[in-house]
Every structure is written in structure tokens, then in C-alpha cells.
Amino acid sequence: MLEIKNLHVKLEEEDKQILKGVDLTVEAGKVHAIMGPNGSGKSTLSYVLSGRDGYVVTEGSAQLDGHDLLEMEAEERAAAGLFLAFQYPVEIPGVGNMTFLRTAVNAQRKARGQEELSAADFLKLVREKAKALQIDADMLKRPVNVGFSGGEKKRNEILQMAMLEPKLCILDETDSGLDVDAMKLVADGVNALRDEGRGFLVITHYQRLLDHIVPDVVHIMVDGRIVKSGGPDLALEVENHGYARIQAEVA
Amino acid sequence: MGLPQQKLDATEERLAAIQVPESGAWLSDARQAALGRVRSMGLPHARDEYWKYTRPQTLVQPEVPHAKVFQAYESAVFDDIERLRMVFVDGVFDPEASDDLTLSGVEIEPLHAAGAADIHWARDLYGVLEARGQSPVERSLAALNTACANAGVLIRVTGKADRPVNLTYLHQTEDADVVIHNVVKVEEGGDLTLLENGPGGARLNKVMEVDVADGGAFHHVRTQGRAHERRAATHVFARLGRESTFKSFTLTVNGALTRNEAVIELTGDDAVAHVAGAALGDGASGDFHHDDTVFITHDAVNCESRQVFKKVLRNGAVGVFQGKILVKDGAQKTDGYQISQSLLLDDDSQFLAKPELEIYADDVACSHGSTSGAIDEEGLFYLRSRGVPREIATDLMVVAFVAEAIDEIEDEAIAADVLSRLQAWLERRRG
Numbered sequence: 001m002l003e004i005k006n007l008h009v010k011l012e013e014e015d016k017q018i019l020k021g022v023d024l025t026v027e028a029g030k031v032h033a034i035m036g037p038n039g040s041g042k043s044t045l046s047y048v049l050s051g052r053d054g055y056v057v058t059e060g061s062a063q064l065d066g067h068d069l070l071e072m073e074a075e076e077r078a079a080a081g082l083f084l085a086f087q088y089p090v091e092i093p094g095v096g097n098m099t100f101l102r103t104a105v106n107a108q109r110k111a112r113g114q115e116e117l118s119a120a121d122f123l124k125l126v127r128e129k130a131k132a133l134q135i136d137a138d139m140l141k142r143p144v145n146v147g148f149s150g151g152e153k154k155r156n157e158i159l160q161m162a163m164l165e166p167k168l169c170i171l172d173e174t175d176s177g178l179d180v181d182a183m184k185l186v187a188d189g190v191n192a193l194r195d196e197g198r199g200f201l202v203i204t205h206y207q208r209l210l211d212h213i214v215p216d217v218v219h220i221m222v223d224g225r226i227v228k229s230g231g232p233d234l235a236l237e238v239e240n241h242g243y244a245r246i247q248a249e250v251a
Numbered sequence: 252m253g254l255p256q257q258k259l260d261a262t263e264e265r266l267a268a269i270q271v272p273e274s275g276a277w278l279s280d281a282r283q284a285a286l287g288r289v290r291s292m293g294l295p296h297a298r299d300e301y302w303k304y305t306r307p308q309t310l311v312q313p314e315v316p317h318a319k320v321f322q323a324y325e326s327a328v329f330d331d332i333e334r335l336r337m338v339f340v341d342g343v344f345d346p347e348a349s350d351d352l353t354l355s356g357v358e359i360e361p362l363h364a365a366g367a368a369d370i371h372w373a374r375d376l377y378g379v380l381e382a383r384g385q386s387p388v389e390r391s392l393a394a395l396n397t398a399c400a401n402a403g404v405l406i407r408v409t410g411k412a413d414r415p416v417n418l419t420y421l422h423q424t425e426d427a428d429v430v431i432h433n434v435v436k437v438e439e440g441g442d443l444t445l446l447e448n449g450p451g452g453a454r455l456n457k458v459m460e461v462d463v464a465d466g467g468a469f470h471h472v473r474t475q476g477r478a479h480e481r482r483a484a485t486h487v488f489a490r491l492g493r494e495s496t497f498k499s500f501t502l503t504v505n506g507a508l509t510r511n512e513a514v515i516e517l518t519g520d521d522a523v524a525h526v527a528g529a530a531l532g533d534g535a536s537g538d539f540h541h542d543d544t545v546f547i548t549h550d551a552v553n554c555e556s557r558q559v560f561k562k563v564l565r566n567g568a569v570g571v572f573q574g575k576i577l578v579k580d581g582a583q584k585t586d587g588y589q590i591s592q593s594l595l596l597d598d599d600s601q602f603l604a605k606p607e608l609e610i611y612a613d614d615v616a617c618s619h620g621s622t623s624g625a626i627d628e629e630g631l632f633y634l635r636s637r638g639v640p641r642e643i644a645t646d647l648m649v650v651a652f653v654a655e656a657i658d659e660i661e662d663e664a665i666a667a668d669v670l671s672r673l674q675a676w677l678e679r680r681r682g
Contacts, residue, residue: 050636053628078638090633094654095647100634103647108638143651160637 001199002026002049002168007060009041009048018044020224021060026168029196033210034203035235036221037243042203043087045221046172050084051077064168078104079111081167085157085174092144097156100144101126105163129162133189151182158189169193170201175209187212207239220246258293261311265294265395268313272401278366281378285397288382292391301388304571304603305510305542310392310454310484315428318453318480318507325679327419328474328672329446332665334417335359341422341452342402342429356410357443362403362432373405373434380460380488384514388546393486393512396458400432408441408467415444415470415665420451422478427452433459437467437495444662445469450476450506455483463495465519471499472665475506477676479537482508493519493551500660502669503530504676507538513545517554517582527559527659531649531673533680534567534599542571543591549582549612558589561656563649564600572604572621580611587617594652595623596645646677 002025009019018041026032036042048055049062051074062069069077092100106116117125130140133155145153154174161169171190175183190213194200202213210218210232218234219226222243227250228234238246254262266289271282295307309316337359338348344361352359365371378397384390404418420431429452437443441464451457463469475483483506489497503509513526524547532539547556562570572591593602604621626648634644650673657673660666 052632052636073641074632074635075638075640075644078636084636086633086636090627090629092630092633092647092651094651100637100639100647103643104634104637104639107640107643111638111640164637 001028001065002201003063005061007048007062008058009044009055010058012054012056018224019048022224022226024219024226026199026201028167028199030216031194031200031202031213032217032219033215033235034201034219034221034226035205035238040221041224042221043172046084046170046203049170050074050082075107076111078164079108083161083164083166083169085154085161085169085171087173087176089145089153089157091146093146095144097142097144098126098140101160101163104160108164126163130159132192133159133162134185135159150177151179151185154178154182154186155189158186162189162193167197168199168201170203172203173205174202175204175206183209184212207235210235222247222250254293255296255298258296261296262289262294265311265313266290269395269399271399274366276369277371277374278377281374282398285378285381285394288385288394289391289398292385292389292394294391294395301544301573304573304605305508305540309482309508310456310510315426315454316480316482317425318422318478318482319425320422321450321476321478323477325675328448329417329665329668331668332415332417332446334415334446336417336419337404338419338421339402339431339451341424341427342420342431344402354412354414354416356408356441357412357416358407358409359416360405362405363401365405366401371405372407372436376434376436376460376462377432380462380490381458381486383490383516384486384488390486390512390514392456392484393458393488396430396432396456396486400430400458402430403432403434406433406435406443406445408435408437408443410440411442412444415446417446417448420447420449420455420476422450422452422476422481425453427454429455431455431457435459435461435469437461437463437469439464440466442468443470444665445471446665447471447473448476450478450481451483453481455481455485457483457485459487461487461489461497463489463491463497465492466494467492468496469498470661472660472669473500474502474669474672475509477505479505480507482506484510486512486514489513489515489524491515491517491519491522491524494521495519496523498525498659498661499527500656501528502657502673503528503541504673505532505536505539506541508540510542510544515546515556516548516550517556518550520552520554522551522554524555525557525659527656529561529653529656530570531563531653532568532570533565535565539564539568540571541569543574545574547576547587549576549578549585549587551582553584554582555586556588558591559656559659560591561653562593562602563596563652564593564602565596567599569600570602572606574605574619575607575609576617576619578610578612578615578617582612583614585612585615585617587615589619591621593623594649595625642681646681649677650674
């Protein structure tokens with residue numbers, strides 16, 4: 001589903017190489033986790049895949065279902081089925097959460113040649129999905145993420161994911177800033193979306209999120225490369241011994 | 252001290268081209284006095300300090316710059332609001348298109364009819380608040396308006412109006428040179444919402460004088476029409492009594508030239524005055540120059556004033572803000588706030604801001620701020636990453652930017668109506 005080959009990326013503003021040859025394949029129905037120390041390039045990978053400005057791909061490719069992601073605008077990637085749950089969801093004052101969701105859902109449907117959802121159908125759908133994430137009517141009415149707590153922001157990300165039904169979900173440090181209960185709620189939301197047609201790329205510092213969202217494959221990223229891949233046990237190894245040992249191992 | 256020759260010539264040239272209408276004694280006296288003011292001040296000239304950022308030429312010259320009539324396809328703003336509607340076509344009151352003028356607690360008379368009488372309550376206000384507003388800064392276009400206006404409405408509010416009054420100014424002729432003068436007197440405890448919409452004409456000179464007595468409330472919401480080539484100079488002069496409220500909001504989309512002046516005097520203790528505006532201009536669809544000039548005078552204790560102005564500019568559009576808070580000696584416990592912000596969607600657009608505070612009392616809290624910035628790239632990417640195309644995402648950010656000004660409208664239904672029109676207009680613009 002997602003195929004990344006030899007991806008090299010540098011910053012646009014300064015001559016700094018962040019990704020130095022990433023190879024990664026995420027199959028439909030699988031959950032892949034990427035772990036790594038600060039500054040290893042995990043978040044950059046998520047931004048480059050989702051089409052954020054400020055990065056230059058110097059080498060390599062990234063494809064989603066055979067389509068060249070790197071040639072597409074951010075909105076086209078979303079319509080093609082890519083979704084990034086932000087580490088820091090952005091506050092948009094003045095735009096109602098519901099308006100935003102509906103605009104996004106219908107823009108994607110339009111881009112795919114589907115009919116737009118009617119107001120009634122949309123409302124029904126959003127209420128159903130919001131309920132499972134314990135998002136109340138008030139949160140839906142308020143401006144996007146404005147005044148939301150950390151947990152509310154992350155649940156709101158998962159709600160968007162549930163509404164947009166992407167093929168590939170990237171979760172960037174979704175556990176950051178969450179207490180145990182909030183993390184459980186978010187993880188349940190993600191697990192409910194696990195499906196054989198859908199792939200996940202879960203980026204995290206810590207193993208604890210992976211107790212709740214159990215991955216099929218764990219990758220360790222260090223200095224812009226994936227240096228080691230393995231089963232869920234690899235996450236435990238990191239938890240017990242830190243990244244230093246792996247870094248030493250592959251050096 | 253004489254006027255510079257150029258200014259004198261331009262003034263006489265314009266005065267030679269106007270006709271002061273015939274009327275009863277009270278109005279005729281007011282008009283003659285206003286003519287005297289115009290002659291002594293002279294009409295605005297490019298060298299005047301107060302017109303440093305906006306060229307007055309096309310507002311002053313006798314010839315009317317033509318303006319194409321804008322064809323709107325959607326239903327008009329305020330159509331969903333239950334209101335008493337008065338329609339002016341190219342500056343002439345159209346009784347056929349207007350509602351019956353009966354409204355409980357409110358007396359409404361067209362200016363041309365009331366002007367025929369020898370004496371009228373409006374005598375104490377018509378041209379009077381305008382004249383007060385000529386100091387310390389001259390606003391001679393307003394005096395010109397007082398001298399020659401023959402259309403407008405006189406409203407006296409004695410109770411709480413059960414619905415808003417809506418003045419609609421239609422533009423139908425390419426060379427319509429329109430002068431409108433409204434007077435509103437809110438008596439003690441009176442409460443009125445006035446809605447205004449429409450471009451008015453190819454060139455519009457509009458004055459509104461508002462006197463809010465102790466405990467009265469006046470809410471004003473206007474949209475200035477979307478005609479691209481229209482030009483307008485508008486003035487609002489307001490005087491506020493004790494514990495009174497004055498709140499005004501203006502939405503401007505398009506327009507070759509707009510100068511909106513608000514001159515507000517808080518003369519009674521505990522009065523509240525809010526003025527807000529949102530202006531959106533795109534130089535690609537014609538010239539856009541929008542100027543908000545505000546002068547608020549605190550002359551009583553414990554009053555609050557608030558100015559919130561937002562401008563969204565692209566493709567060479569120009570926005571101007573001149574805002575002043577004057578706190579007179581003795582106006583203690585004044586709470587004054589002023590913010591003017593622009594969202595510049597490209598490098599070609601310009602925002603010129605001149606915020607001023609002049610304070611002669613020692614126990615006051617006044618703050619002001621002015622910012623210019625590009626669109627928030629983080630927010631834009633967030634929206635796009637959800638599949639919202641760049642143009643729609645930009646418009647969502649634009650709406651988000653002006654929302655703070657629209658929020659100044661107290662009535663939620665009216666605020667929602669204004670917001671939904673704005674969204675529809677942006678959508679139409681995207682095509």
C-alpha cells in the first residue's frame with residue numbers, strides 16, 4: 001500500500017539533510033510502528049508524506065497504491081487516502097469544527113467523483129462517530145481545536161480520521177500529552193478503524209502506546225534511516241535498554 | 252487664515268455644481284450653515300494630513316466617476332431577518348418598494364417629507380452633531396452632505412423597537428451621484444437596531460447622526476454592497492449619554508474607494524461604544540482602497556470604547572486604518588481598546604495604519620495594537636491535509652480572521668446572517 005524507497009529529504013531553508021535513505025513498505029491491514037530518539041526524522045517523514053511545505057526530496061520515491069505521492073498537493077494526497085493525525089493539532093479560530101469536518105468530507109468525496117453527503121446524512125454519521133470517542137455536541141460546535149484540552153485535540157484527530165476513512169493513517173506522536181485514560185480512549189478509536197483494507201504507520205517515542213495499539217512490525221529510526229525492524233518485541237527492547245544499545249549494534 | 256488656492260478652487264468648483272434643495276425653515280437654515288462650513292474649511296485635498304493615505308479627488312470632483320451596476324444573484328443580506336425595510340434607489344426613497352413605516356415605539360419619516368415642515372425635532376441634531384465633529388479634525392465632505400442631502404430618514408426611538416429598521420440602498424444607474432443623510436434620536440430607554448445594505452450609487456456621500464440619550468441603546472450593522480467600481484465617503488457621528496450603548500459593525504466587500512469615518516463622543520458616564528469592521532478586497536477584480544477612520548472622544552467617567560477592524564487584502568488591494576482615542580481631562584476610569592489587523596494574501600497588497608492615543612486623564616486603561624501578516628501556513632496545511640483544496644482552505648482562514656470583528660455584532664441571528672452571506676460571496680468568487 002505505502003511504498004517508500006531510498007527517500008532522501010533536506011530542509012528547504014537550510015542545507016540540512018534529515019532523511020538519508022528511508023526504505024519502508026506498509027501493507028494493507030498492517031500496523032507499522034516507527035520508534036526513534038528525538039531528531040531522528042520520524043516527524044519529518046510524516047510531514048513529507050502528507051505534503052507539508054518546507055522540505056525538498058533529493059532522492060527516492062514514495063507511492064500510495066502505486067500513485068506517486070510526492071507529485072501531489074497535500075489535498076490530493078488526502079483525497080487519495082492518506083491521513084496524518086498531527087502531534088500538535090492546529091487551532092483554527094472562527095471555523096466551527098462541524099463546518100470543517102463537513103467541508104473536508106465533501107471536498108474529498110468531490111475529488112473522488114462521489115456525491116457530497118447531505119446535511120442530514122453527515123450529521124447522523126458525525127454524531128455516531130463522535131459518540132464512540134466521547135466527543136459531545138459542544139466540542140463539535142466550537143471552533144476547530146480552540147480551547148480544547150490535549151486529550152480533546154487528539155480525540156478530535158481520531159474523529160476526523162473516522163469520518164474521512166483513509167487508506168493509510170499516519171499517527172504522529174499521538175500519545176504525547178495524554179494521560180492513561182485519554183490514551184486508552186484514543187487507542188480504542190484507532191483500533192476500531194483497524195481493517196484489512198487499511199494500513200497504519202504509528203510514530204512514537206515510547207512503547208506505552210504500543211501496549212494499546214499493538215503493531216505488526218516495529219522499525220527503529222536513527223539519524224534519518226531505519227536501522228532495525230522486527231516484531232512487537234523490538235519495542236520492549238527499546239523500552240528496557242533505550243536506543244543506545246541499538247545504535248551501538250548497528251554502528 | 253485663507254485656504255490654499257487649489258483647495259479653494261476645487262471647493263468652489265464642486266459647490267457650483269451642486270443644488271441646495273428647497274425646504275422648510277429648519278432644514279434650510281441647517282443647510283445654509285453647512286454651506287458656510289464647507290466654504291470655510293474647504294473640501295479635502297491630497298495634501299491634507301487627514302487624507303494622507305486616501306486620495307479624496309474622486310470624492311470631491313464635480314464629475315461622477317461611473318460605476319457599473321453589480322448584478323447579485325443571491326438573495327440579499329438581511330432577507331431572512333424580520334425587519335422594517337426602506338428602499339432607496341440611486342438615492343431616492345422608493346415608497347412602493349418599502350414597508351409601511353409604522354413601528355411601535357419608533358417614528359420614521361423620510362427626510363424630504365420632514366424637511367418641508369417649518370419646525371421639526373430633528374432641528375436639534377441635523378447638521379448639529381456633524382458640526383460638533385468638525386473639531387479637532389475637519390470632515391468637510393460631511394458638511395457638504397448636510398448642505399445638499401435631500402434623501403434619508405429621520406428616526407426617533409422612544410421605546411424598544413420589536414424589529415430592526417433596514418435601509419437598503421440600491422444602485423441602478425452608472426452615474427448616480429448619491430447623497431443620503433440619516434438622523435437617529437434614541438430617547439431615554441429607547442432601543443433600536445438599524446441595518447443598512449447596498450452600494451447606494453456610483454458615488455455615495457452618506458452621513459448618519461445618532462444621538463443616544465441616557466440608558467438608550469443603538470445597534471448598527473451594515474454591508475456596503477459588492478459593486479466593484481463604486482466610491483463612498485460615509486460618516487457616522489454619534490453622541491452618547493449616560494449608561495447608553497452604541498455598537499456599529501460594517502462589512503465591506505469590493506469597492507474602488509471607501510472611506511468610512513466614525514466620530515463618537517461619550518458624554519455621559521458609564522457609556523459604551525463599540526465600532527468594528529471587516530473589509531475584504533481583491534485588486535484583481537478592480538481597484539480596492541478601503542479606509543476606516545475612527546475618532547472616539549471620552550468626555551465622561553467610566554466609559555468603555557472598543558475598535559476592532561480587520562482587513563483581508565490581495566492583488567494590490569490597499570487598506571487604511573486611522574484610529575484615535577482622545578481621553579479628555581476628567582474622563583477617569585476610561586477603558587479604551589483598539590485593534591486593527593490585516594491579512595495580506597500576497598506581497599502586492601498594502602495596509603497602512605495610524606493608531607493614536609491622546610490622554611489627558613491619569614486613571615485610564617487604554618490599549619491599542621496593529622498587525623499585518625500573511626496567512627497562517629500551519630493552519631492552511633492542517634486544512635489541506637484533510638483534503639480541503641487550497642482556495643477553500645484559504646477562504647476558511649479568511650473567515651476565521653474576520654470572525655473576531657463579526658463577533659462584535661451582538662444579535663446572534665444577524666451575525667449568523669452576515670457570516671453566511673460572506674461565506675456565500677467567497678464561494679461565488681471561487682466560482
